[in-house]
Amino acid sequence: MKVVKGIGRGSLSPISSPGLLLFSLLLFLLCACSGSGPTDPITPQLSVVNVGSDTMVNLALAWAEAYHELHPEVSISVTGGGSGTGIASLINGSTDIANASREMKEEEFEQAEEQGIAPVEHVVAMDAIAVVVNPGNPLDQLSIPQISDLFTGRITVWQELGGENRPVILASRESNSGTYVYFLEKVVQRDDPDNHDLFSPEALLLPSSEVIGLEVSQNPNAIGYDGLGYVTPDQKALKLAVDQTGPFVAPTIETVKDGTYPIARPLYMYTRGEPTGPIKEYLDWIMSDDGQKIVAELGFVPLSDS
Amino acid sequence: MQIPAVPKDVDWREFFIEQLIRLMGVSAIALVLLIFLFLVREGVPALLEVPLSNLLGQRWYPTFEIYGLAPLVLGSLLVTVGAIAISLPLGVATAIFIGEIAPEWVREILKPAIEVIAGIPSVVIGFIGILVVSPLVREFSGAPTGLTALTGVLLLAYMALPTIISIAEDALDAVPDSYRHAAYALSATQWQTIWRVVLPAARPGIITAVMLGVGRAIGETMTVMMVAGNAARMPLGLDAFLRPVRTMTATIAAEMGEVARGSTHYHVLFVVGLTLFVLTFVINLAAALAIFREKRGGGRRFLA
Numbered sequence: 001m002k003v004v005k006g007i008g009r010g011s012l013s014p015i016s017s018p019g020l021l022l023f024s025l026l027l028f029l030l031c032a033c034s035g036s037g038p039t040d041p042i043t044p045q046l047s048v049v050n051v052g053s054d055t056m057v058n059l060a061l062a063w064a065e066a067y068h069e070l071h072p073e074v075s076i077s078v079t080g081g082g083s084g085t086g087i088a089s090l091i092n093g094s095t096d097i098a099n100a101s102r103e104m105k106e107e108e109f110e111q112a113e114e115q116g117i118a119p120v121e122h123v124v125a126m127d128a129i130a131v132v133v134n135p136g137n138p139l140d141q142l143s144i145p146q147i148s149d150l151f152t153g154r155i156t157v158w159q160e161l162g163g164e165n166r167p168v169i170l171a172s173r174e175s176n177s178g179t180y181v182y183f184l185e186k187v188v189q190r191d192d193p194d195n196h197d198l199f200s201p202e203a204l205l206l207p208s209s210e211v212i213g214l215e216v217s218q219n220p221n222a223i224g225y226d227g228l229g230y231v232t233p234d235q236k237a238l239k240l241a242v243d244q245t246g247p248f249v250a251p252t253i254e255t256v257k258d259g260t261y262p263i264a265r266p267l268y269m270y271t272r273g274e275p276t277g278p279i280k281e282y283l284d285w286i287m288s289d290d291g292q293k294i295v296a297e298l299g300f301v302p303l304s305d306s
Numbered sequence: 307m308q309i310p311a312v313p314k315d316v317d318w319r320e321f322f323i324e325q326l327i328r329l330m331g332v333s334a335i336a337l338v339l340l341i342f343l344f345l346v347r348e349g350v351p352a353l354l355e356v357p358l359s360n361l362l363g364q365r366w367y368p369t370f371e372i373y374g375l376a377p378l379v380l381g382s383l384l385v386t387v388g389a390i391a392i393s394l395p396l397g398v399a400t401a402i403f404i405g406e407i408a409p410e411w412v413r414e415i416l417k418p419a420i421e422v423i424a425g426i427p428s429v430v431i432g433f434i435g436i437l438v439v440s441p442l443v444r445e446f447s448g449a450p451t452g453l454t455a456l457t458g459v460l461l462l463a464y465m466a467l468p469t470i471i472s473i474a475e476d477a478l479d480a481v482p483d484s485y486r487h488a489a490y491a492l493s494a495t496q497w498q499t500i501w502r503v504v505l506p507a508a509r510p511g512i513i514t515a516v517m518l519g520v521g522r523a524i525g526e527t528m529t530v531m532m533v534a535g536n537a538a539r540m541p542l543g544l545d546a547f548l549r550p551v552r553t554m555t556a557t558i559a560a561e562m563g564e565v566a567r568g569s570t571h572y573h574v575l576f577v578v579g580l581t582l583f584v585l586t587f588v589i590n591l592a593a594a595l596a597i598f599r600e601k602r603g604g605g606r607r608f609l610a
Contacts, residue, residue: 085563111566167450174370174560204453204550205536218441221450
């Protein structure tokens with residue numbers, strides 16, 4: 001036997017060798033098993049997979065639960081991850097319905113085509129993007145150009161907008177969020193295709209709506225943006241206007257419906273081709289009065305006036 | 307010396323086990339190689355599609371095809387170095403206490419307690435980070451937000467501690483008692499024995515402990531993504547710890563789900579992964595070399 005002369009070489013010795021052997025054997029078998037390749041996503045007749053937008057995930061869950069009570073034979077599994085994630089899953093065939101808080105991009109349509117999929121768009125609800133600050137912030141209203149100046153980093157102190165002498169902390173979603181893309185185009189770039197403004201590199205990119213809410217409610221320096229359904233009482237939603245002349249409008253169901261709130265958007269569900277069978281029935285139910293009632297309950301804006 | 311005849315069946319068993327162990331050893335190396343080749347295969351298209359000046363840039367805006375890796379690499383290095391700077395002294399001190407000073411019954415309590423820390427899921431630590439550590443950091447440091455590199459550093463240091471403590475403790479344990487007895491015989495105090503004899507003798511093991519701690523810190527994803535703010539700014543200047551930071555791991559985790567397979571962004575994320583892989587490899591190699599050199603040169607000092 002070789003004598004280990006080095007000092008401290010025995011640092012791994014407490015692991016008994018039969019245990020280690022058994023463990024590695026187990027690991028090896030595990031690898032071997034999973035190595036047999038991904039199984040085809042064969043979904044049972046009446047289960048519907050629904051992946052996508054984090055903004056819509058609570059809404060989609062509420063729909064799925066209510067629908068499951070009406071039709072116990074249909075089970076709908078809902079997962080978030082972001083609009084981009086949902087659309088990517090639709091393209092690679094791992095979901096039946098993709099939720100998206102933005103329209104599919106040209107390149108995503110092209111990729112779907114390459115896979116032989118023709119995505120069909122369904123507008124299922126409306127949402128307002130609320131710009132939120134800490135309740136301790138004395139500001140109540142901002143214009144879109146002012147918000148753009150904040151989020152591009154041109155204004156870094158609240159005082160410049162008539163607020164307190166505090167630094168501005170920007171809370172944004174990650175770039176896989178449909179809300180991120182919408183906010184970038186409509187607010188940061190002021191809905192101008194020739195405007196190439198970007199989010200300030202100092203902006204926090206936070207992984208979920210909840211974390212944005214948490215940061216805004218805890219931090220008096222912070223400003224963030226999020227779907228109307230995620231605004232809790234410990235955040236203050238600002239009144240917005242297209243430019244400095246006003247009028248400044250608060251985000252509510254009424255102002256989104258009459259079109260006076262400047263940043264409202266449709267929420268989408270995408271299916272692979274025209275939906276049939278249980279998926280079609282589910283989408284029809286979502287568009288019905290019953291489905292749209294849930295939209296209003298969760299703080300989003302229903303499509304019809306009923 | 308006479309060797310007793312070995313029955314044939316035992317011989318076969320020996321052979322089989324030997325081959326099995328050899329297979330495992332080889333497959334471990336083969337797997338690492340395969341992972342590396344996979345990263346290269348998926349990353350190389352990005353090197354062809356994206357000019358090098360773009361990849362070496364200082365801004366990361368994948369939505370607009372600006373793929374500067376510098377802020378991500380520096381971000382990962384910043385939180386890792388910070389975390390190790392905190393957890394190394396604390397971890398080694400704890401290991402010395404457990405291994406050399408604490409009475410038996412304290413050791414029996416401390417050792418399993420430390421193993422429990424290692425078992426806390428990183429999401430849970432991230433959650434505690436957002437709710438407890440981040441407001442504290444904001445209040446005490448006066449930083450404009452609590453989601454900073456420092457918050458990440460503190461949590462990563464906590465997560466690297468159990469690894470550093472257990473490996474360092476094993477290394478101290480492996481120092482032969484004869485070293486301690488010799489030191490005491492020369493009328494060294496307990497502290498002198500620990501500081502001048504046991505610790506230097508255990509140094510290679512402690513370097514291993516630090517390397518595993520570095521691996522834990524640089525590879526941690528969820529916690530950092532939750533608390534470090536993820537702003538892809540260049541973490542330069544003295545206040546970098548009190549500003550948000552974006553690491554390579556958080557970038558891959560946040561963006562991998564979004565990208566379309568085969569797009570430029572997808573390949574660039576593999577370049578990020580490759581950079582992380584190479585960086586970890588270089589750090590480990592440097593540590594291995596340090597241990598190797600020490601063994602050849604330093605070992606004799608004790609015998610002289």
